[in-house]
Amino acid sequence: MDDLLRQLVPQVLGVLVRRGADFAAAEDAVQDALIEALGRWPKLPAGQPDDPRAWLVTVAWRKLLDAHRSESARRRRELRELEQPFPGPTEQADDTLLLLFLCCHPSLSPASAVALTLRAVGGLTTRQIADAYLVPEATMAQRISRAKRTVSGQRLDQPGDLGAVLKVLYLIFNEGYSGDVDLAVEAIRLTGQLAAGTDEPEVAGLLALMLIHHARRGSRFAPDGSLVPLAEQDRTCWDTVAIAEGVTILQHALGRDRLGEYQAQAAIAALHADARTAEETDWPQVLEWYDELLRITDSPVVALNRAVALGEVDGPLAGLRVVERLPDDLPRRDAVLAHLHERAGNLAEAQRLYAVAARAARNAAERDHLTRQAARLHARASRPSAT
Incomplete structure (x- = not known):
């Protein structure tokens, strides 16, 4: 019953607000109706009314009217407006x-x-x-x-x-x-509802992006809670069914030929998901999609991520030249610089930048990961050279 009530809450609230009820008062009335449902429905033969939605609308509307009647005379005119009848067919709208x-x-x-x-x-x-x-x-x-x-x-x-x-x-x-x-699952559920009610390709793009990212969730953290970078994740743990669903949704969206930022992000995620190993990633195509995404958004964050792809395609020095032109306070800039410097063989500078990035990390998992990267390079530099 809890799942059914949760599904009906926005529908019932929407009916009251569409009728002209104040949002806050309508939300209170719906909550009161839910409390009454929890007390009365279990006593019904079927465990719920024949039309649960209509029952909740009726009870919530009655409670809303009761609340209005208890107010002072200055609200009587508003009450008369609320008590106007509404045609039945509109109640079927979600x-x-x-x-x-x-x-x-x-x-x-x-x-x-x-x-x-x-x-x-x-x-x-x-x-x-x-x-x-x-x-x-x-x-x-x-x-x-x-x-x-x-x-x-x-x-x-x-x-x-x-x-x-x-x-x-x-x-x-x-x-x-x-x-x-699980807010990720909740966001996917709500986006799926939105996608079912609109033909906007960007909604489908966002849903595809969520599904593909969420499919990798089980491999993002090690058993000890430490962050696992994409290149090091166990790809056998990825949810291939969710990835396939996301790719199918994305293909239909791209077929509408109305490209948006979420579709471009989903395309990049799909390319990463399609590679059996990190080494097999189609970096030239990833770079092309980042070019499209940068054209759409003109975002420094996108430019930073594009620099990583550029570093894979044209070498780390090409990526470094791009990052060094980006704002100093851009989140993750130092982490990207550290990665590119390490690939270029500048280990001392990479170690320093990993440590700087760790101090500015947005969460504990990211901070610990960057700290480990700095410690790894420090240990590497401390090893005696082979003779």
Whole structure:
């Protein structure tokens, strides 16, 4: 029953908001309806009503009206508007996708959009979201409340900014697994829902990218928790079914001839997944896709990743020349420089840069990996030369 209720939450909330209800009040009414469902449904002969969605809509709407009736006289006019009848056929519409656009409204910060999406569309509890992002539950509750107030009054009558939605979904995916919620799986589920409701190739591109990246998840960390670079991962542990699904989705998207950044990223990921070993990677084709991606985004982060591919195709010195022109404060710049210097045989400089990159690492796993790289080169330099 929990899975069914979680699936129905955004649909029911969408109905209330589309009817003109305030987002925050509607969300409270839906939560009250869920509590009533948990108490009453197990007592029904089938364990649930014949039409669970209609039941929740009816109960949530009644609770919303009851809440309005308890307010002062100045709300009576709004109540009369809410009590206008709505035609039955519109209740069959699934407003989940429109609700997703609302939760990713441009007026919200990325952090607030992520939290509101997971709460209203993903059906996660505030505690689950707080645990996943390693913040106190009270802090996350305040963030979600502010986000609900921000979008209150926004109409749920037309799609919003698709680019904003995709960025939020990708942010959720990149958080991976934390607490008792697998955010990567949740992001794939939500992106799959979005892909099923639209023919936009960039949505399919993002879904393909997620599936291919997620297929490598089991090989990214060693048993001791240390990070395993792509070139050193055990490729027999990759989920070939998920990779094949992602590649198929990507091929259909590319066939639409409307290339976007997520499709280009997915194409690069697919090339890495297609290689049986790191040495068999088709680096020239990877470089071509990075050229396309850089043309689309003009992003220094993409330029940094492209420099790695260039170093594989034209040699490390070519990659170094590109990286040295990029901003000094670019994340992972020192790590890429260290990698390229090591390939060029400049071991002392590579060791120094690995240590610098470790101090600026974004998380403990990355810091420990870079520290080990610096220690490896230090030990190599300390060995007595063969005579």
